Amino acid sequence: MPMPHISPPTVRGLVRDAATAPSMHNAQPWRFVYHRNAGVLDLRSDAARDMTYADPDNRAQYLGCGAALLNLRVAAAHNGLVMHTSLLPDADDPRLVARIRPGTAGTAAATGALASLYPALSRRHTSRLPFEDHPLPDELKQLLAREAEAEGARLLFPGGWHVRFLLDLIAEAETYAEHAGDPDEARWLRGATAPEAADDGVPWSAVGPASEDTAWHTRDFGRGAGRDRSAARFERRPQLAVLSTADDDPPRWVVAGQALERVLLAATTVHVATGLTTQPLERQSLRWLLRDPVRGGGAVQMLLRLGYGQGSTGAVTRRRPVDDILDLEP
Numbered sequence: 001m002p003m004p005h006i007s008p009p010t011v012r013g014l015v016r017d018a019a020t021a022p023s024m025h026n027a028q029p030w031r032f033v034y035h036r037n038a039g040v041l042d043l044r045s046d047a048a049r050d051m052t053y054a055d056p057d058n059r060a061q062y063l064g065c066g067a068a069l070l071n072l073r074v075a076a077a078h079n080g081l082v083m084h085t086s087l088l089p090d091a092d093d094p095r096l097v098a099r100i101r102p103g104t105a106g107t108a109a110a111t112g113a114l115a116s117l118y119p120a121l122s123r124r125h126t127s128r129l130p131f132e133d134h135p136l137p138d139e140l141k142q143l144l145a146r147e148a149e150a151e152g153a154r155l156l157f158p159g160g161w162h163v164r165f166l167l168d169l170i171a172e173a174e175t176y177a178e179h180a181g182d183p184d185e186a187r188w189l190r191g192a193t194a195p196e197a198a199d200d201g202v203p204w205s206a207v208g209p210a211s212e213d214t215a216w217h218t219r220d221f222g223r224g225a226g227r228d229r230s231a232a233r234f235e236r237r238p239q240l241a242v243l244s245t246a247d248d249d250p251p252r253w254v255v256a257g258q259a260l261e262r263v264l265l266a267a268t269t270v271h272v273a274t275g276l277t278t279q280p281l282e283r284q285s286l287r288w289l290l291r292d293p294v295r296g297g298g299a300v301q302m303l304l305r306l307g308y309g310q311g312s313t314g315a316v317t318r319r320r321p322v323d324d325i326l327d328l329e330p
């Protein structure tokens with residue numbers, strides 16, 4: 001059966017939806033190239049958006065591209081299309097993250113689960129605000145774990161002592177960053193030294209308050225920015241989740257990004273706020289300590305913080321225009 005071709009306006013819409021994905025420091029490290037005659041859409045990473053200090057292997061960048069790929073699949077499902085994707089299809093071209101070919105939807109079940117996440121695309125935001133001290137129901141945790149599993153990753157919710165240990169690792173990574181400085185954070189933070197209005201980067205409005213006590217729950221973009229801001233008491237019992245994959249290589253990083261976004265969208269659908277933390281993952285010596293020593297093999301790819309927001313689920317961040325991230329080729 002011939003593959004359906006999708007029209008350039010449809011491609012533009014899909015790419016716009018894909019780009020609502022989270023990415024480290026909102027660098028939006030993706031480029032899309034649509035080969036009209038072949039009907040093939042390529043997702044490429046953008047070398048100009050590499051973070052050589054915080055992400056020297058481009059692991060986080062692949063995660064962000066994976067999240068954009070999941071969004072694209074969700075948007076396609078919403079349009080009644082299935083996307084056939086091959087990850088890292090060219091060993092000589094590591095910037096080619098995925099090659100995507102549209103197909104028709106086989107059954108409603110094939111697209112239904114993804115399509116149901118579509119309304120969450122525009123509502124999902126990263127929150128760096130305090131959450132309520134209200135536990136997530138076990139059934140919800142199981143549902144989110146199944147979403148991760150559907151994409152080939154594992155989501156574990158660590159218990160009491162392990163959460164405290166993870167918070168210690170986050171605090172250690174934060175303290176290190178405070179002393180050592182982080183040129184990538186400085187490059188992408190908007191509203192301190194760089195202007196607030198930009199189509200990428202983390203705006204000051206999304207930085208969130210400082211923590212009233214010594215426990216860090218989120219990356220503190222505001223430390224050292226030289227701007228006044230309020231302090232707030234964060235939740236006493238943070239609810240963290242650890243996302244991991246069996247192996248640790250570029251294809252698995254793209255898998256992890258897709259799983260991450262699927263979990264975030266599913267959480268958003270049921271009004272659960274989400275935040276992400278990668279500081280301890282940026283230091284190899286801390287990254288391996290994040291694993292659950294009892295249940296968790298594999299490689300940790302992301303630490304998530306989930307909870308019920310106190311009225312807000314986080315600030316909106318901007319995205320680059322579609323024309324900046326999409327090339328239409330013959």
Ligand SMILES: Cc1cc2nc3c(=O)[nH]c(=O)nc-3n(C[C@H](O)[C@H](O)[C@H](O)COP(=O)(O)O)c2cc1C
Pocket residue numbers: 020021022023024025026027060061063064067124125126127128201202218219275276277278279314315316317
């Ligand atoms: C791989 C990856 C790493 C991230 N690391 C952090 C982090 O350490 N701390 C944080 O507050 N947000 C982190 N984020 C969230 C981004 O800052 C956020 O997605 C981006 O600013 C865009 O905002 P949005 O998620 O609200 O759309 C990360 C996101 C990704 C995909």
